[in-house]
Every structure is written in C-alpha cells, then in structure tokens.
Amino acid sequence: ILVCDQSTNSFIAAWDKKTGKKLWQTTRVEAKSGHSTPILWTPRGGKQQVIVPGSFLLSAYDPDNGERIWWVGGLSFEMKSTPVVKGDIVYINGFGSPENNPGSKIPVMTTDEAFSKFDANKDGKLSSDESPTPHAKSYLSFMDLDGDKMYSRADWDYYKAAMESDNGMLAIQMGGKGDMTSKSVKWKYHRGIPQLPSPLIFENVLYMVNDGGGIVTMLNPDTGELLKQGRLPGGSNTFYASPVAGDGKVYVASEKGQVFVLPPGPNLEPLMVNDLADGIYATPALMDGRIYLRTLNTLYCFGKA
Ligand SMILES: [Ca+2]
Ligand SMILES: [Ca+2]
Structure with missing residues (x-):
C-alpha cells in the first residue's frame, strides 16, 4: 500500500505484492503535499486498518478495498512525522508554518472576495502582481498546486485552509465510522510542535x-x-x-x-x-x-x- 500525497491528484493505492497487479486506488481529495509514513492498527476483535496522516485529516482505510472508514479533522496542512500509538490512541504532530502557531494567525479573505476584487485582468487567476496581500504574494510558490505561477481558485482555497490550520499534537481515539472529529479528539497541544521529528512514548x-x-x-x-x-x-x-x-x-x-x-x-x-x-x-x-x-x-x- 502506498500513500501518494502531492500537489494534485493525491491517492492511496494497493498492489498485489506477488504479481504487482493494482488492487484498488482511492482518491484523497483534501490531501496536498504530505510526507507522513502511515501505520497499521488492529481494533480489538476487528480487522486491521491503515492509519494515514495527511493535510487537515487523519484517515483510516480498509486495506482490502481502500474504503475510508473514519477520519478526524484538525491536522496541519502539511504532515511529515509518523504517528505513535498507545493502546487505541494515536498521537500525531503537524507543523505547517510559523503562522499556524497560537496567536500568529493571519486573516485570509474568502476566495470569492479575492477573485472578485483582485483579478484585474479577469482571467480567473490571481497573478503574483494581483496578489491581494504581500503575504499571499510571498506564499504563492507554496500554494501554487497546479504550477502555473498564479493562484487558481483551488490554490486560494488551499491557501486559506492552510492558514486557518493549527500546528499541533493531537491525541486521537482510533475507531468509529465517518467523521469522528467531534467524538475522538482526546486532547490537543499547540506549542513547540516539531515539523519533522516524530514523537516517542516511553514510560x-x-x-x-x-x-x-x-x-x-x-x-x-x-x-x-x-x-x-x-x-x-x-x-x-x-x-x-x-x-x-x-x-x-x-x-x-x-x-x-x-x-x-x-x-x-x-x-x-x-x-x-x-x-x-x-x-x-x-x-x-x-x-x-x-x-x-x-x-x-x-x-x-x-x-x-
Ligand atoms: Ca488575473
Ligand atoms: Ca496555480
């Protein structure tokens, strides 16, 4: 099973390890650039699941068919570390940018407002010179998912969501069905969050x-x-x-x-x-x-x- 989180068309897919034949592929719509290695988890009396940290969401997949079983929101926009597990709780840290630290958020206008007010030449894109703010201009290269050096509406949606996300360590109760965000987040911690190093639980x-x-x-x-x-x-x-x-x-x-x-x-x-x-x-x-x-x-x- 490979998770391929990238600027566009992110997916998770499985291949038969003997024949190399692709068994299934599931699109990961919300996931953009990501680097986390997934883990396996077996619920008591249940079937093994693949636990995948990605942009904004932690998702659990059925390894037999690629069906997404449950998910929890609140993750950073770009995940890099590998989660650790204690019992049925998964711990995952994500750090996107300094602006995602407590008290450092910058406001980003809605996509409709940005494109109605700042798309001067009405081509449906915001060029670097049309960027509504210096921050938007400086972040264009990170948010330009389709690589045309301009903000598309989808790029701006991602920029806004990225800037609204939080750097944090989340403790998440694994299991359930569907969107478990309101039920399964045990606690969050937002200060001194690592970008690359994965956490450790010891004693x-x-x-x-x-x-x-x-x-x-x-x-x-x-x-x-x-x-x-x-x-x-x-x-x-x-x-x-x-x-x-x-x-x-x-x-x-x-x-x-x-x-x-x-x-x-x-x-x-x-x-x-x-x-x-x-x-x-x-x-x-x-x-x-x-x-x-x-x-x-x-x-x-x-x-x-
Ligand atoms: Ca334009
Ligand atoms: Ca673009």
Missing part, C-alpha cells in the same frame, strides 16, 4: 523534540498535561532525528551531533551527552542491545561487545 511520557527551536516537550499522553518543557543543555540545538528509547533510557540526537541520553520520566537533565561532532539527520536504530547512529560521514554501532 508514559510523550516526547516531542522541535526541529527549529530545539524545544523538548514532555506531555502526559493520557491527559495532554505539560510535564516538562525546555532546552537540553549545551546551547542552541536543532533536531531532525526522532527520539528513541532503549535500555531504560531516551536518546535524542541533535543536528550538530550531540546524542543526549535522558533518564526515564519528565527530565531534561541528561545522564550523558555524547558528542559525535558531525551532523545527524537520521533517527538512531536500536536492535539486540545495540544503537546504530548515522552521522553525515560515519555509521556508528554502540553496545557491549
């Missing part, structure tokens, strides 16, 4: 490490309560690797090559900081008591002999 703490600002956030996964938030020692840091846990500890690898080893529990005081002095963008892998770490130039394996 009942939900960890987020924030790429740009280097903020580490620890939440109670059951309630969304903030347990701890701050920066790790050693000055400014950025994070692209996702946090991982093993041997009773949490490992957080920064872009500049510091690997922080944290004790369990909401604690920002590392047990150890290992400086590999080289860029780290890849999430560490753990297997058989060893940790594999890839820097820009070296693949390390650490463990007892």
Whole structure:
C-alpha cells in the first residue's frame, strides 16, 4: 500500500505484492503535499486498518478495498512525522508554518472576495502582481498546486485552509465510522510542535523534540498535561532525528551531533551527552542491545561487545 500525497491528484493505492497487479486506488481529495509514513492498527476483535496522516485529516482505510472508514479533522496542512500509538490512541504532530502557531494567525479573505476584487485582468487567476496581500504574494510558490505561477481558485482555497490550520499534537481515539472529529479528539497541544521529528512514548511520557527551536516537550499522553518543557543543555540545538528509547533510557540526537541520553520520566537533565561532532539527520536504530547512529560521514554501532 502506498500513500501518494502531492500537489494534485493525491491517492492511496494497493498492489498485489506477488504479481504487482493494482488492487484498488482511492482518491484523497483534501490531501496536498504530505510526507507522513502511515501505520497499521488492529481494533480489538476487528480487522486491521491503515492509519494515514495527511493535510487537515487523519484517515483510516480498509486495506482490502481502500474504503475510508473514519477520519478526524484538525491536522496541519502539511504532515511529515509518523504517528505513535498507545493502546487505541494515536498521537500525531503537524507543523505547517510559523503562522499556524497560537496567536500568529493571519486573516485570509474568502476566495470569492479575492477573485472578485483582485483579478484585474479577469482571467480567473490571481497573478503574483494581483496578489491581494504581500503575504499571499510571498506564499504563492507554496500554494501554487497546479504550477502555473498564479493562484487558481483551488490554490486560494488551499491557501486559506492552510492558514486557518493549527500546528499541533493531537491525541486521537482510533475507531468509529465517518467523521469522528467531534467524538475522538482526546486532547490537543499547540506549542513547540516539531515539523519533522516524530514523537516517542516511553514510560508514559510523550516526547516531542522541535526541529527549529530545539524545544523538548514532555506531555502526559493520557491527559495532554505539560510535564516538562525546555532546552537540553549545551546551547542552541536543532533536531531532525526522532527520539528513541532503549535500555531504560531516551536518546535524542541533535543536528550538530550531540546524542543526549535522558533518564526515564519528565527530565531534561541528561545522564550523558555524547558528542559525535558531525551532523545527524537520521533517527538512531536500536536492535539486540545495540544503537546504530548515522552521522553525515560515519555509521556508528554502540553496545557491549
Ligand atoms: Ca488575473
Ligand atoms: Ca496555480
């Protein structure tokens, strides 16, 4: 099963792994650019489902026929991280742009208003010069879904929806039928949200490490309560690797090559900081008591002999 979220004609499709024959394909109308890897979930006493984060919606599909079973709204316009699961709750973070942070929203006029007032040459498109605001002009390249360097009405619809979406971590009760938005969102959290790193749940703490600002956030996964938030020692840091846990500890690898080893529990005081002095963008892998770490130039394996 492949999810192909892109500017136009996004879809999810399945192929027979023995023959390569396409089994089904389902259009994902609301989904634009997206990068999240989907996960599998099996409800108690039920059939396995494919859980797909995408623009604005988290959707669950039937892997046998591609039918969308249930969905929940409130996601960012461009999703990048992979969800984690505890019990029947899925945790997913999305960050679209700084304007989606609390208190930073910018108003975007309706599509009808933009096109009736600003389409000076009446060609049904808004060119860069016809952009109603400097912000709209600066965002044209991100919102130009059909690639003609102008806003179509669909591009503007997306721009408006994107600017109205929120950066956030959502805890979502999986299961149900149809639009579950009003029933299934257990809690949301909106500050220090990572763009790329996926979350981690370890010893009942939900960890987020924030790429740009280097903020580490620890939440109670059951309630969304903030347990701890701050920066790790050693000055400014950025994070692209996702946090991982093993041997009773949490490992957080920064872009500049510091690997922080944290004790369990909401604690920002590392047990150890290992400086590999080289860029780290890849999430560490753990297997058989060893940790594999890839820097820009070296693949390390650490463990007892
Ligand atoms: Ca025009
Ligand atoms: Ca366009």
